[in-house]
Amino acid sequence: MTRATDSELRRRESAALELLAAGAGTALAAQTLSERYGVSLRTARRYIAAARLELTEPLTPHELDAMAMVTLHRLELLAGQATMEGDKVTAIRASRALATAVAQMRKAVTAPVTRFRLPATGAYGAADPPPF
16 A cells, blocks of 8 residues: 555645534544545544644643543542442443543643644645635
8 A cells, every 4th residue: 555645645634624624523524534535444533633633722721721620520520429329330430431531631741742743834735724
């Protein structure tokens, strides 16, 4: 299998942005890209993830901290409530989800670079802004 050229990558990234901007869900957009360009679903999901990053407004450190704390708090509450009700399965699942969330947050904080390749000038180039 040959690697995609830079122009092909830009075209696929642009298509991912257009699909998401048009309101397609991530699963449908990934399936569409996979079929349209003959790439694996895993590769299509990477294009979609990179496009989602470009479509969202960057969070401030304060907003990110608040979201993380709320998420961790909800998982702790769920684990505690399940334990009090004697639901061991849910308590274990919530505890595992909490541990996973903490590990992912720690990894995100210490990660030197993003794992997705984002275009340097945006998917539409510097001269033409996105249509949305």
